[in-house]
Amino acid sequence: MAFKGAIVVDTEKCKGCGLCVANCPTQTIALAKKVNSKGYNYAYMEHPDNCTGCGNCATVCPDTVITVYRVKI
Amino acid sequence: MDINEIIKPENLVYGKSKVLTDTVMHYCPGCSHGVVHKLLAEVIEEMDIQDKTIGISPVGCAVFAYKYINIDWQQAAHGRAPALATATKRLYPDKYVFAYQGDGDLASIGTAEIIHACNRGENIVVIFINNAIYGMTGGQMAPTTLLGMKTATTPYGRKAELNGYPLKITELIAQLEGTCYVTRQSVQNPGSVRKAKKALRKAFENSAQKKGTSFVEIVATCNSNWKMPPIKANKWMEENMFPFYPLGDIKDR
Amino acid sequence: MAEKLLKKGNEAIALAAIRYGADGYFGYPITPQSEVMETLMEEMPWETTGMVVLQAESETSSINMLYGGACCGKKVMTSSSSPGISLMCEGLSYMAGAELPCLVVNVIRGGPGLGTIQPSQGDYFQAVKGGGHGDYKIIVLAPASVQEMYDFVGLGFDLAFKYRIPTMILSDGAIGQMMEKVELRPPVKRLTDQEINQKYGHWATVGKPATRNGNFISSLSLAASEMEAINLRLQKKYRTIEENEIRFEKLMCDDADYILVAFGSSSRICESTVEIAREKGIRLGLLRPITLFPFPTPVIQEMLPQLKGIMSVELNSGQMVEDVKLAANGAVPVEFYGRMGGSIFSPEEVFKAFAEKFNL
Structure with a gap:
């Protein structure tokens, strides 16, 4: 069974620690070149097509800013 | 498939x-406290005990834990959380009471309180964050600081002759008759986070079954005071902390 | 007819705790007050009223157990003697800062340091002027009899909850150890958890219902402006207490030219000194402050026009005399007589000192 996923990052609350980037098994996530109002390079889906919605990013996120969605395909 | 077709309430998986508030945590980027707070909130929500849970926050970085988890909280004096938890649990035996403490709070200034609460077998949960350094005060030596580790008060590295040895308080706690569950966990990757959550859930369930004290150590990072970016800090922890503070259950009965 | 028993002061404290509906006692043994916890353990109130009694690992832990219990809206208390109270001062400061009610009994022994186990009043400053860090006050009640030891447990809890403030019974080894007749008052029932929730659920940590956000109890506020606001609120509360809660007793003060001011066991001795003076035709009276904070300053001030002198009589080096002097504010001479380190004066000795100081 295959899954397709997507994440929504609360970019204003993201502190750009990069733990989600390091723990993403499909290299979906990267830190943005832009910064949020606190000056952090927030996380975003650089390669949304890769996302399987595994939830690893949200699991390790210390600030709980990632919401994960997933569908079976 | 279009992203907007995926991002729908029915597809939500995480x-x-x-139980978490909307307040932005004051912790540094990548801080382990945030993950542990999240796990606590999830366990409280999944067990449906938000109305029955009373938390005791320490002195140290987690002093403001009460801002982030929406339950009733008491903020203790440095090291004294187990004493507050003892009275709270004895006066409200049907509530879930946990003390959340760092290494300086629990293993240095509050050593007497934690040893005796555990030895009495208080039916409480203790969450012990061990990042081997004092975070809030700016990176001084903790009782759990590793030999050779540089801190603000061991600028040339901790030396046993000068500073004594790092304290394996969790192994000590496991020796006490009053404890029923003593475990050491971490939260640096998805697998460890899931294990840590299971440990926390078990600890709360033990407290309802009046089995004694459950003690969950989380080996953690302090990026700012270790002076490392979060990912490097996790790696340093795996390479240096885990050999001295090995993960896993130390006691489970 | 009310039940009367012959009891030690310390035992009276324990019996009163049970009968006034205390929810918890947390303590650590120290002479001369160990009978408080010993009596509680003998009485086993957990079998009757449900009161929790626990021997803690230290006084530090005891006071922090009070902190936890008070956070829960429960009636909690401890007792100790001077060195133990020193250890509790950290906790008292936190509880004053977090505005928590509790009852602490200090059966004073002579100091400083480990000192002696004999009675003293050397902890007046510690009790009345703070003891711990920061600008705070606690209510301090000074019993002079075993009956008052009993009664002030009830009064102490009432005041503690009325103002959400730690309250101390400041006794000494003499009153703790002496045996006297004590009349047991009608028992007060412990509040149920539901009643506590109704009365204190808006601030206490009783478990967060769905209808409100989590309560948190803390003495921390990093912003200076917020901390100042908290301090102003505390000071306002202390002024309210000063306006409403002063308690005292006067003996032969109506026509007095001179008064002795003495509390607790000193005041009992001074009652005889007043008799000695009166027999000699000297119009001496006695003012016994029952509340040491709030101090009966206005009571002294009202009497100033009739007085030629005041002598503060204490079992210490002269502590309360500072408050007497503040009250007199130079209007009449204020003298002091005291003994220290566990020694006690006799009525004759006090009279001799009084006569010498005022050239009578």
């Missing part, structure tokens, strides 16, 4: 726990 969202923020309702």
